[in-house]
Each structure stands twice: as structure tokens, then as C-alpha cells.
Amino acid sequence: MLDMERDYNHNVVLIMVGEFEFLILSAAAHLGEEAYGAAMREVIETAGGRTCSLGALYTTLDRLEAKGLVETRMSAPTQERGGRAKRMVRVTGKGARAARDFYEAVVRISRETAWGRAPGDPA
Amino acid sequence: MKSLRGNSGAGWRCIETAAGLLTPLEREIVLGDLAETDRGALRGLIDVLGLAARRQIALWKSWRPWAASLGLALPASLFLLGWSVASSGAVARLLQEPDQSYLVWLSLSRLFLLICWAWMAGFAVGVVSPRTWWASLLGCCAPCLDCLCKWPGHGFSELQLLIFLVPGLWGVWRGRQHLRLSPGWAVFLVTIAMLAPIRSGRGGYLYGCCLLWPGWYLVATAIRQPTSQNN
Numbered sequence: 001m002l003d004m005e006r007d008y009n010h011n012v013v014l015i016m017v018g019e020f021e022f023l024i025l026s027a028a029a030h031l032g033e034e035a036y037g038a039a040m041r042e043v044i045e046t047a048g049g050r051t052c053s054l055g056a057l058y059t060t061l062d063r064l065e066a067k068g069l070v071e072t073r074m075s076a077p078t079q080e081r082g083g084r085a086k087r088m089v090r091v092t093g094k095g096a097r098a099a100r101d102f103y104e105a106v107v108r109i110s111r112e113t114a115w116g117r118a119p120g121d122p123a
Numbered sequence: 124m125k126s127l128r129g130n131s132g133a134g135w136r137c138i139e140t141a142a143g144l145l146t147p148l149e150r151e152i153v154l155g156d157l158a159e160t161d162r163g164a165l166r167g168l169i170d171v172l173g174l175a176a177r178r179q180i181a182l183w184k185s186w187r188p189w190a191a192s193l194g195l196a197l198p199a200s201l202f203l204l205g206w207s208v209a210s211s212g213a214v215a216r217l218l219q220e221p222d223q224s225y226l227v228w229l230s231l232s233r234l235f236l237l238i239c240w241a242w243m244a245g246f247a248v249g250v251v252s253p254r255t256w257w258a259s260l261l262g263c264c265a266p267c268l269d270c271l272c273k274w275p276g277h278g279f280s281e282l283q284l285l286i287f288l289v290p291g292l293w294g295v296w297r298g299r300q301h302l303r304l305s306p307g308w309a310v311f312l313v314t315i316a317m318l319a320p321i322r323s324g325r326g327g328y329l330y331g332c333c334l335l336w337p338g339w340y341l342v343a344t345a346i347r348q349p350t351s352q353n354n
Contacts, residue, residue, distance in 0.1 A: 038156040054153055055173035059181070074148075084155030 016105075017069070017098045023048050024060055025099040028070060028089045036075070036086040037061075061089065069095030134164020141168055144175035182255055191252035196262035199244040199334055203237065203287035204270055206319060210237045211283035238290040239315040245291035247337030249298020250344070256295065263291070309345040313338030 017025065027043040028035040037057060044052040064070045075086040091099070138157060142150045153174060157167045182188055210233040217226040248259045267285060274281055304312070316338050 036156075037152060038159050041156070042160070053173050054156060054170040055175075055177045058149070058153070058174060059177045074152075078155075080159055081155035082158045084151045084158065086155060087152045 017064075017102050020056065020060055021064055021069075022099055022102045024057065024064065025069065025091055025095055029091045029096065029099070033088075035089040035091075037089075038086075040089065061087075064095065067094075067098075068092060069098055132164070134168070138164060138167045138171055141171045141175070145171070145178070149174070149178075179255070182252070185252075187252040188255035188258055191248045191255065192258040192262040195244060195251070195334070195337055196248055196259040197265065200263040200287070200291075201266045202334055203241055203244070203291070204266060204284055206233070206237045206240065207284055207286040210234050211286055236315065236319045237287055239312055240319050241287040241289075241291040242294040243312045243316050243338055243341070244334070245294025245296075246298040246302075246304075247294075247341055249295040249300075250341070251337070253299040253301075256299065259295070263288075304341055304345045306342065306345040309338070309342040313342055 023044050024040060027040040027047075030043060030047075031039050037054065041052045041054065041057055044050070044057075061070065061072065065072055069092060071090045071092055072087050073090075075088050077083045077085045139154065142154055145153060153171060157170065210230070213226065213230040213233050217223070217230045220226060249256070252259065267288075270284055271281055274284060313335060316335060317332075
């Protein structure tokens with residue numbers, strides 16, 4: 001029987017993602033049904049302004065899948081890829097919550113800091 | 124996304140060769156990604172090698188590659204080098220004195236024990252850590268090369284040292300194919316393998332008994348998991 005007066009928050013396991021994991025979750029969420037390795041890499045490199053190796057991408061995807069933050073499946077082979085299949089990625093509800101928590105933490109901690117509002121920025 | 128642009132050049136062949144380091148499923152995914160984006164052969168090669176390196180590093184966080192290479196392949200090859208010389212020596216004596224019946228028994232029993240022991244050790248290496256077979260091979264080859272350098276004989280006699288490699292490599296090959304031993308076969312192998320240290324001197328007895336752990340590991344896994352293939 002739960003005691004409703006007590007605070008059980010200490011029993012809640014928070015899954016905090018890292019910066020690169022957040023980028024992958026964001027890229028997958030952005031691409032939706034079309035999320036797979038090569039497309040996510042292009043989004044991360046274009047929008048994130050950083051290089052992204054396939055090694056880093058796939059080892060991080062495996063970690064995210066082990067944590068239950070994404071689900072992956074193999075697609076049908078396509079001619080564009082020389083008859084090879086894609087590893088399609090879908091962000092789970094747990095993954096979306098973890099990414100949102102990370103984003104909110106970054107916004108909260110950046111408030112009132114020099115990079116949150118740089119000198120000369122419009123009020 | 125750029126379309127596929129000629130993936131039959133030397134650069135692409137290098138990438139495909141390097142992708143052999145990956146598992147078949149991951150190879151298909153990665154080669155497909157590279158074919159689709161076409162970022163150049165060098166970048167593709169770095170991508171594939173980088174992923175393979177990350178996968179290998181991840182494997183070495185487990186106890187399995189350490190146990191297979193340093194805990195089994197290296198010490199077992201030292202033990203089996205001695206048994207190879209003993210077995211081939213018995214056969215050589217039999218060829219010189221073919222009328223001595225005890226030499227027939229001695230040669231056959233030593234060869235049989237050598238084959239069982241080497242196959243069991245190789246099989247355990249293949250089962251315990253199939254994807255780091257190269258490290259186990261290095262662990263096995265190091266004492267072999269050292270002995271070959273110091274071996275007083277020359278020519279054909281040097282092969283006496285390496286007889287154990289044939290059943291050992293056969294065992295590794297079967298282990299990597301995910302063959303499951305039945306409990307009966309595993310117990311039979313480890314029982315036969317126990318006879319080898321018993322027939323050695325005191326030092327060899329202790330050393331050989333310490334090296335029986337893969338046999339008991341195979342027995343334990345055979346009991347826990349049902350046989351998936353007939354052996």
C-alpha cells in the first residue's frame with residue numbers, strides 16, 4: 001500500500017543521456033520514419049556542425065537501444081544502396097522523455113549565464 | 124542524399140575488404156550507408172576501420188578474450204608443444220622398432236590424448252571468444268615461434284613441434300561454428316584430457332590440471348544449453 005504523504009521521487013530512475021546521444025535522438029526524431037544511419041549522420045553533420053563517424057554513430061545507437069531509448073529494425077534492400085538493407089531507427093517514448101529531460105536541463109542550467117544571454121544580445 | 128557513384132574501384136574494394144572485420148549484418152548496413160553517401164574511399168575506409176576498432180575494444184571489456192588468449196591459447200600451446208614432441212618421439216621409435224608391441228600402444232595412446240586435448244582446447248577458444256580468434260592465434264603462435272627458433276633439429280623434424288595445431292585449429296573452426304557439444308561428449312573429452320596430465324611428470328601434471336578449465340566450462344555450458352546440432 002502506498003503512503004501518499006511520502007515522497008517517492010528518490011526511487012525514480014532518471015536516464016540522463018549524453019551530448020552525442022542527444023544529437024542522435026534528435027536526428028532520429030527529426031527524420032521520423034526515414035531515420036537510418038546515413039540520413040542521421042547527414043543531419044548531425046549539417047545541423048550539428050560537427051563530423052560524425054559511422055563508428056561513433058553505430059556504437060552509440062547500440063547503447064541507446066540497450067537502454068531502451070530507441071528501437072531498430074532492418075528495412076528491405078534498396079537499389080540506391082547497391083541492394084543492401086538499412087537499419088531503421090525509431091525513438092521510443094522513454095527516449096523522447098530522456099531527450100526532453102536533457103534539453104530542459106541544458107536550458108535551465110544555461111539561464112542567466114554568459115552564453116544564455118551574451119552581452120549585446122537584444123533583451 | 125547523393126546517389127551511388129561507381130562502387131567498383133580499388134578504393135571501394137579496399138573498403139569491402141576492411142568490412143570483412145565486421146559482422147555480416149553490420150557489413151551490409153555500413154556498406155549500404157557508404158554506397159549511398161559516397162564520401163570518398165579514404166573517408167569510407169576510416170569509417171569502417173574505426174567501427175571495427177570500436178567493436179574490438181568493446182569485446183575486450185569482457186573476460187572472454189582474455190581467458191581465451193592469455194588463459195588458454197598461450198599456456199595450452201606450451202603444454203601441447205611438449206606433448207607433440209613426446210607423441211612424435213614415440214611414433215619415431217615405433218618406426219625404428221616395429222616389432223615392439225608396447226610402442227604401438229604408447230604411440231597410439233599419446234596421439235589420441237594429444238588430438239583430444241588439442242581439439243578440446245581449440246574448441247573452447249572458438250566458443251569462449253570467437254571474434255577475437257586473432258589474439259588467441261597470437262597467443263598460440265608466440266611459444267611455437269620461440270621453440271622453433273631454439274629447436275636443435277632442422278627441416279622436417281621441426282614439424283614434430285606443431286602436430287597439435289591440426290586438431291587444435293579443427294577445434295577452433297568447429298567452436299566458431301557455434302556447434303554445441305552434448306553433455307556426454309563434453310564429459311568424455313574432459314575425462315580423456317585429464318589422462319594427459321596424469322601421464323606427464325609432476326610439473327606437467329599440475330600444469331595440465333590447471334589447464335582443464337575449458338573442459339569443465341564446456342561441460343557446464345553443455346548441461347545448461349540444449350544441443351542444437353548433432354556432433
